[in-house]
Amino acid sequence: MYKPIIELKDAAFSAQDKDVIREFSYQFEEGKTTALIGPSGGGKSTVLKLAAGLIVPTEGEVYYRGRGISTMTRAQNMKFRKESSFVFQDSALWANQTLRQILELPLKTHFPKMTATQRTERIVQILAETGYKKDLDIRPSQLSMGEQKLIAFARSMVCEPKLMFLDEWTESLDDGSARRLIDLVKKQREQARTIIFVSHNFRVIKELAQTICMIIDGRLSLIISAEEIATNDGLAKMIEKGIAQ
Amino acid sequence: MKFKIRYADQIVGILAILAILILVVVIFLLGSKQRWFAKDYKYNSTFESATGLSVGMALQYKGFTIGKIKTIGLDDENLVEVSFTIFDTYYNRVKEGSVIELIINPIGLGNSFLFHPGNGSSLIPDGSFIPRADSPEGLALIDSGQVTIPKRDDTITNVIAQVNPLLTNINETLAQLNGAIKGTGKGPLADTMKNLSSTMSNVSDLTSSVNGAIDGTGRGPLAKSLNNVSDITTNVNDKLLVEINSEIASVQAITKNFEELSSKLKDPTGLVPKLIDPDGSMFKSIETSIKSVESTLSNVEDSSSILKGQVPQIAQLIQNLQVALLRGQDVLEALRNNPLLKNGVQDKVNPDSSGTNSRNIEF
Numbered sequence: 318m319y320k321p322i323i324e325l326k327d328a329a330f331s332a333q334d335k336d337v338i339r340e341f342s343y344q345f346e347e348g349k350t351t352a353l354i355g356p357s358g359g360g361k362s363t364v365l366k367l368a369a370g371l372i373v374p375t376e377g378e379v380y381y382r383g384r385g386i387s388t389m390t391r392a393q394n395m396k397f398r399k400e401s402s403f404v405f406q407d408s409a410l411w412a413n414q415t416l417r418q419i420l421e422l423p424l425k426t427h428f429p430k431m432t433a434t435q436r437t438e439r440i441v442q443i444l445a446e447t448g449y450k451k452d453l454d455i456r457p458s459q460l461s462m463g464e465q466k467l468i469a470f471a472r473s474m475v476c477e478p479k480l481m482f483l484d485e486w487t488e489s490l491d492d493g494s495a496r497r498l499i500d501l502v503k504k505q506r507e508q509a510r511t512i513i514f515v516s517h518n519f520r521v522i523k524e525l526a527q528t529i530c531m532i533i534d535g536r537l538s539l540i541i542s543a544e545e546i547a548t549n550d551g552l553a554k555m556i557e558k559g560i561a562q
Numbered sequence: 563m564k565f566k567i568r569y570a571d572q573i574v575g576i577l578a579i580l581a582i583l584i585l586v587v588v589i590f591l592l593g594s595k596q597r598w599f600a601k602d603y604k605y606n607s608t609f610e611s612a613t614g615l616s617v618g619m620a621l622q623y624k625g626f627t628i629g630k631i632k633t634i635g636l637d638d639e640n641l642v643e644v645s646f647t648i649f650d651t652y653y654n655r656v657k658e659g660s661v662i663e664l665i666i667n668p669i670g671l672g673n674s675f676l677f678h679p680g681n682g683s684s685l686i687p688d689g690s691f692i693p694r695a696d697s698p699e700g701l702a703l704i705d706s707g708q709v710t711i712p713k714r715d716d717t718i719t720n721v722i723a724q725v726n727p728l729l730t731n732i733n734e735t736l737a738q739l740n741g742a743i744k745g746t747g748k749g750p751l752a753d754t755m756k757n758l759s760s761t762m763s764n765v766s767d768l769t770s771s772v773n774g775a776i777d778g779t780g781r782g783p784l785a786k787s788l789n790n791v792s793d794i795t796t797n798v799n800d801k802l803l804v805e806i807n808s809e810i811a812s813v814q815a816i817t818k819n820f821e822e823l824s825s826k827l828k829d830p831t832g833l834v835p836k837l838i839d840p841d842g843s844m845f846k847s848i849e850t851s852i853k854s855v856e857s858t859l860s861n862v863e864d865s866s867s868i869l870k871g872q873v874p875q876i877a878q879l880i881q882n883l884q885v886a887l888l889r890g891q892d893v894l895e896a897l898r899n900n901p902l903l904k905n906g907v908q909d910k911v912n913p914d915s916s917g918t919n920s921r922n923i924e925f
Contacts, residue, residue: 371701373713387713395681398707409698413691422658423706426681472706 320383322347322511323368327377337363338535348509352526360535361515362484369403369482399427401480402473408465410457417453423476443471448497462489483514519557602647603688607662609642614666614673623677628652658682659708663695680709
C-alpha cells in the first residue's frame with residue numbers, strides 16, 4: 318500500500334492572531350523532489366517547517382511515514398531527526414561554536430559510536446563536496462553569508478539524511494557555489510532521496526523539481542509537474558512571473 | 563529586702579548567646595530556603611519582544627522552578643536581551659543543545675518560561691548563550707536532534723476560548739437542521755429539504771421503473787426498447803463485432819506495413835534504396851537514360867512541328883504523282899499498241915527523288 322513519506326492533513330498554522338497556513342493537505346511522495354513556490358509571505362517556509370516538524374500545526378496533523386509527528390515517542394522523534402535535515406534560509410549556525418563543533422554535533426548525537434577520527438573524515442569529505450576550503454576552527458561570524466550557507470548545507474548532509482528540507486538555500490551564493498550545491502542536490506535526488514525545497518529561482522526550480530506546489534496566501538493553489546512546465550511555455554512564463562513577485 | 567540572683571550575668575549572657583544563635587540559625591534556614599547562599603549559574607538569551615517576560619519570572623522544567631529571570635534589556639541590535647539563572651541543583655540538566663521557550667497565554671492566564679534540556683553529553687558553561695526554541699538556532703538544534711520539544715498540554719485555555727463560539731454556531735446549525743428535517747423550519751435550508759424530499763420521491767419511482775425495465779420484468783415503452791436493444795446487442799456482439807474485429811486487425815496490419823514501407827522509401831538514406839542500389843550506380847544509369855529519352859523526345863517534337871508545316875505540299879505531291887501514274891499508264895498502253903515501237907522501250911530517266919516540286923518531274 319502506498320504511504321507518503323510526509324503528509325500534511327488539514328494543517329493550519331496561526332501566529333499572532335494571523336492565519337499563516339490554512340487547510341493545507343498534501344502528500345509528499347518518497348524519492349521525489351518537490352518545490353514549494355509562490356509569492357513572498359505566502360507561507361512557503363512555514364509549510365516547510367511544518368513538514369519538518371519544527372513547528373506544530375495549530376490545527377490538523379503532520380505525518381512522517383504515517384505517524385503523527387506531534388505524537389511521536391522520543392525514540393521515534395530521534396529517528397525522524399536522524400533521517401531528515403533542514404537547511405535554513407539564514408543558515409542558523411550556532412554562534413558560540415566553531416565550524417568543526419557545528420558539524421560534529423549531529424554526528425555525535427545520531428552516531429554516538431563514531432570515533433573522533435571517523436567524524437573528522439566525514440566532515441572533511443562533506444566539506445570537499447561543498448567546496449569549502451577555509452579553516453574549521455573559526456566561528457560563523459568570521460564567514461561571509463555565502464560561506465555560512467555552505468556550512469549549513471554541509472551540516473544538513475553530514476548524517477546522510479533520507480529526507481531534506483531546503484529553504485532558499487542557494488540565495489546569496491555566487492554562481493559557482495550555487496552551481497555546486499545544485500549539483501549536490503541533484504546527486505541526492507539520483508540516490509532516490511526525498512527533497513522538499515523552497516526557492517524563488519526559476520532556473521533552480523526548473524532544473525531540480527519533479528513536482529511544483531504553488532502556495533498563495535497560506536493555501537495550496539496549484540500542483541504542476543515538471544513535464545507540464547517543460548512542454549507548456551505559457552505555464553512556465555506564468556510560474557516564472559509568479560515566483561518573481 | 564534586696565534579692566540577688568546568683569550567676570545572673572552568666573544567665574543573661576547565655577540567653578543572649580542563645581538568642582543570637584537562634585537568630586543565626588533562623589537566618590541560615592531562611593537564607594537556604596531563599597537560596598541566599600547557593601551558587602546560581604547565569605545564562606542569557608535574546609527575544610524579539612519583551613511581551614510576556616518579567617524580572618523574577620520563574621524558569622520551569624517539567625513543572626519545577628529551576629531558575630529565574632534576572633534582567634531584561636535591549637541590546638545594540640534592538641533585540642531583547644534576557645539574562646536568567648539556573649539553580650545549582652539543576653545545573654546538571656543544562657546540557658549541550660538546550661533551548662528555552664516562552665509561551666504566552668492568549669487570554670492572559672499566566673505565561674510560561676520553559677527550559678528544554680539538550681541531548682548532548684557535555685554541560686553548557688556558566689555565562690553561555692541558550693537560544694530560544696523558535697529562533698533559527700533553536701530550530702536548527704531541534705532539527706539536528708539536539709533537543710526534543712515535548713507536546714505541550716497547556717493549550718486548554720486556548721482550546722476553551724475557541725470552543726465556545728464554535729459550540730454556539732453548532733447549536734444554531736443543529737436547530738436549523740432539526741427544523742428542516744421535521745418540516746417545521748423556515749428559510750432556505752427548510753425549503754431545500756422539502757424540494758429534496760419531493761425530488762427523492764420522484765427519483766425513487768424512476769429508479770424502480772428503470773430497474774424493472776433492466777431486469778426484464780417491467781412494462782411500457784422503456785422496457786420494450788431495452789429488450790430490443792438487448793437482442794440487437796447480442797447479435798452485434800456475437801457476429802458483427804467478431805467480423806469487424808477481424809477486419810480491423812487485417813487493416814491495421816496493412817496500414818502498419820504501408821507506414822513502414824513509406825517511411826523507409828521516404829528516407830533517401832534508408833534501407834530499401836540501399837538494398838536495391840547499394841553504390842548508387844543504378845540510380846545514375848536510370849538518370850542518364852531518362853535524360854537521353856528527354857532529349858530524343860525534344861527532337862521528335864521539333865521534327866513533328868516541321869512536318870506539320872510541310873503537310874499541304876506533301877498532299878499536293880501525292881496527288882500529282884497519282885495523276886502522273888495514270889498518264890504513264892495511258893502512255894504505256896499507247897506504246898504497246900504502236901507498231902513502230904515494237905522493238906522495246908527506251909531507257910527511262912529516273913527522276914531525282916529529292917525533288918519535291920512536281921514541275922521538275924520528267925516523263
